[in-house]
Amino acid sequence: MPRLAAPAPRPDADSLRPTSVQLIRIEGELRQCAAKDALWQHLANEPVMLLPFDTALVFEAGGGRRRMRWKAVAVSALAQVHRDAPMTRWYEDMVAKAWSSTQGATGVYLFELSAHADLSDPCADDAALAHLMWVPLVDLGQPVRAGWLLARRTPWEPAHQTLAARLAAAYAHGLSAIEGRAKPPAPWRRHRIALALAGAAAVLALVFVQVPLTTLAPVEVMPEAPFVVAAPVPGVVERILVAPGTRVSEGSPLVQLVDTTLRSDFEVAGRKLGVARARKLRLQQAAVVDPTAKRELAIARSEELVARAERDYARAMLEKAVIRAPREGVVLYGDPRDWMGRPVAVGEAIMRVADPGRVEYRIKVAVADAVNLRENASVKVFLDAAPLAPFDARVVRAAYRAEADAAGVSSYVVTARPVEPYVAPERLGLRGTARLYGEPVSLLYYLLRRPITAARQWTGL
Missing domain, CATH: 3.30.450.40 (GAF domain)
Structure with missing residues (x-):
């Protein structure tokens, strides 16, 4: 053997x-x-x-x-x-x-x-x-x-x-x-079959696993449907009566216009009304014995009505020199010193009054990062003031074309609103970052979207 x-x-x-x-x-x-x-x-x-x-x-x-x-x-x-x-x-x-x-x-x-x-x-x-x-x-x-x-x-x-x-x-x-001495086999070679199976599973996962296409963009908390306070008459702003961010009630004075001319017109109209009333009273007394005075009494009454109308108009215009809050809310505008002595035309916006409990998110999505967004697409808002407490929102509208901002960056303006209307940030004007969720795509496309876009821009294919 x-x-x-x-x-x-x-x-x-x-x-x-x-x-x-x-x-x-x-x-x-x-x-x-x-x-x-x-x-x-x-x-x-x-x-x-x-x-x-x-x-x-x-x-x-x-x-x-x-x-x-x-x-x-x-x-x-x-x-x-x-x-x-x-x-x-x-x-x-x-x-x-x-x-x-x-x-x-x-x-x-x-x-x-x-x-x-x-x-x-x-x-x-x-x-x-x-x-x-x-x-x-x-x-x-x-x-x-x-x-x-x-x-x-x-x-x-x-x-x-x-x-x-x-x-x-x-x-x-x-x-x-x-x-030469043979090098010892690499550790991965001992598990080639397991690694091959894992690689095949990874490729299948990349192809068949669906994930939402997302993008990040800067966001700002804006008021929802604010009331625009505009100049009712042409004039010059004398002073702003409230500070920015002040909460006001309905009828509170906001802006004081220079009213010298309006006040003078009101006083002149009042004196004209007094003259018209005195002439009407004289003619009423004379009409008892004088037929001519009786005929002129009708004209004097018409002149009194015209004078009263002019006085009422002058009073209304004088009251408009003080612009008041149309509703309760928070006053939003810039620096008060920018408005002092500034002439304004009829309808020119001076400030806004907004309800702090009704907000929306203004998102600027750069053209290079734009994704296909549908109505009611999900949005996750991370504010810089509270990065650990994100807010859930839904897209309500998106601009159909991009607009360049002051820095020259073209962006699409997307507006989103909170899912829970009563859950809102502490104050308006806060900024942060929003994550927008687009259509579901394969994980492979999600990972290669930017390289493919860059390759097409460089090669033109």
Whole structure:
């Protein structure tokens, strides 16, 4: 039965003296081999001085560790191996069976010819060397890349095993010096199948997993449907009566216009009315005895009505010199000093009065970051004053074309309103960042949208 050779006992020093000289010579010569073919020829022929073999063959390994394929590359006493020779194929099959039976063991293996040879093959009749020794060439930490088969007529001795193992280690080291040491496989190579499956799952997830297309844009809290306070008459602003952000009630005075002319017109109209009343009273008294006065009384009454109308108009215009709040709310405008002494025309907006509980979000989406938005699209608002307390909102309208702001950036103006109308920021004018959710797209498109857009802009495809 084939067996793995047991560790051989160490030979005596006297008996190994000539052997040591030959071993040193062989190890020195193999270091001079600069090519792998020269190394194999040296291995197949030179060690015969130490190991009395009849035939030696050198094999190179290929394939995996368990299903190794062995190729004869050198034969003793031959300058070249004939790959098509039946005897070469026969030895290769026998070495493959011996390697398989030892399950890839790296120690010296002694066996008889009948253990692994195909005795029905005609080559078996020509093989008179029945005692074989298989020696894998193993370098420290390297896989088995070659093997050495020695055959002779008589059984091998334990000392031969020790020398064969020593020589195999030396030649394996020489092979590593010529070809370089094989690097250990990367850790990921041990899990290639798992990594391939994970990669395929990731690709499928990128293609089939749907995520909403989102974009970030600056946002500002604005009042919803504020009342615009405009100048009712042409004039000059004398002073603003309330500070910005002041909460006012309906009818509270907001703006004082210069009323010198209006007050003068009101006083003149009042005096005209007094004159008309006095003339009417005189004619009423004279009409008792004077028919002419009776006729003029009708004209005096008409003049009194005209004077009263002029006075009422002048009073109404004078009252408009003080602009009052049309409803309860918060006053919104800029610096009061910008309005002092400023002339205004009829209908020119001065300030706004808004309900602080009814707000909307004004979002400026840059053209480069625009996504397809539908009505009632979701919006998440993160204000700078409270970044950990976002507000939920819905899109109510979006501009159909982009407009450039003061900085020259073209943006689409999107208006959103809170989902819960009574949940609003603490004050108007706060700024922050809004995340807008567009149509669902594949995760792959979501990740590659910007690179694709940049590539199309650069290439025009």
